[in-house]
Amino acid sequence: MTKQTSLEAITEERLQKLERLRQQGFNPYPNRYRRSHTASEAVALLGTQEAAGTEERGEVSVAGRVTARRDMGKISFIDLRDGSGKIQLLCSNALGEEARRVLKEIDIGDIIGASGKVFRTRTKEPTIETTDIVMLAKSLRPLPEKWHGLADVDKRHRQRYLDLIANPGVKEIFETRSRVIAKVRQFMNRRGFIEVETPVLQPEAGGALARPFVTHHNALDQDFYLRIALELHLKRLIVGGLERVYEIGRIFRNEGLSHKHNPEFTMLECYQAYADYRDVMKLVESMVAGVCRKTRGSLTAQFVGHEINFKPPWKRLDLREAVKSFSGIDYAECPDAASLGNAMVKIGMTVDPNKDRGRLIDELISTYVEPNLVQPTFLVDYPRDMSPLAKNRPDNDRVVERFEAFAGGMEIANAFTELNDPGEQRRRFREQVAGRSAHTEGEEWTIDEDYLEALEYGMPPTGGLGVGIDRLVMLVTGQESIREVILFPQLRDKP
């Protein structure tokens, strides 16, 4: 008999095993299996019985994926892995007649159920002396290699399930992600915030400066944008008297991909009436510190070779001072885009002449300041030019009450005292539209009249916050790429 081991041949081989099982009356995909213990519970049971000093050994039934098989003459050892861990099966004389026939057809990768008594082998390995074994789902494809795992980054992301099977650390990252989000919810709920959901499909894409995705509603025959921020709807709710609201939601930005950017990502936004940006600052550091303590057991995280300490209070840096000290440029001395651009050219930067002053300042921040902010830091008091939704400082109308939080060289939060003067908000929107449409092709920048109307009913003084959840997860899991903390990151279609 000539055998081939191309992928097709391996699948063919396994299909034959499947067929043999069926011919012998076994269902290779049964509807259910009742397990009495998880793998780790079975191991624990053995431990307690040994500790009690009794001879009695518990009967268990477990289920999971076969990850290794070692045939030793007339006996076989099988490693079985479930969500809790791993346990070894010994298949020997104790195995029933039917189970023996099933055993013949078992491959690495199959999902099986097994029952028997727990014991410990000569080498102290917790093991089940298997009496019965059933096929729960026959696997038709070979798993990635057991020792090196799955290394191909592209394949890991496209077939995340293989990544999860082959690379044990991956599951941990996503468990941590889940705990981060749970902790954030708990934190907000305990402070009296209520969680809400607002539309993903919106007639205007507002609340941030970003290019939106466009889609179309057939019945309404109307184009919609996928939201680029949660902001404007949440503030409508503040107008409506929900004094503390938050949303953890997916937002979408039709822009470049990088190790810090995915087109869809998860944002926490919260708004608190009768608070200002200083209150929000305290909320952020307390929340992030709490998340870190909850997920890591300490206030520190390892990231890109640094130990980041989230213990409040975080450093506060005046934005203007920070830019001046890291780049040498005092943007307050450059009142317009032209003079600021000149100053930037002088220090060797290439300057896009289409950029307005706000964007030039932003470029100074991301080039000179952001990479240096490894320990948690608030940059405080932003120029009005780059903050259309934030309220002026009472003492300086070129500066708004806004901060961004940075850690690990990444922006993780953005917050301000919300602009609630409808007339001023309308002027700011107009400035934005005028400044952008001149040089932004294919984008229609509109004013959200519906939001302005809401403001006209009166919005209390409010502090607002946005936190990039994916980046927060990157920090506490030590992952340098956003793709490692998103289960199914955006990828180009394979041809």
Place this chain on the structure above:
RNA sequence: GGGCCGUUAGCUCAGCUGGCAGAGCACCUGACUUUUAAUCAGGUGGUCGCAGGUUCGAGACCUGCACGGCCUACCA
């Protein structure tokens, strides 16, 4: 968008100056009643990313394309 690197068996990877397509794991056959990266013996498995070109001869050299990674620019 630009630069550099990569794409070889199901997986992880070698493949020199152009000269028969390789290893480990997995798979198949056999041996083995306490193994655990089991071991031992034997074996199967390839559109060398795709398309052209140079050459007596291309996995390797040249051109183009696709996909990916890193850096860089832009978007934020």
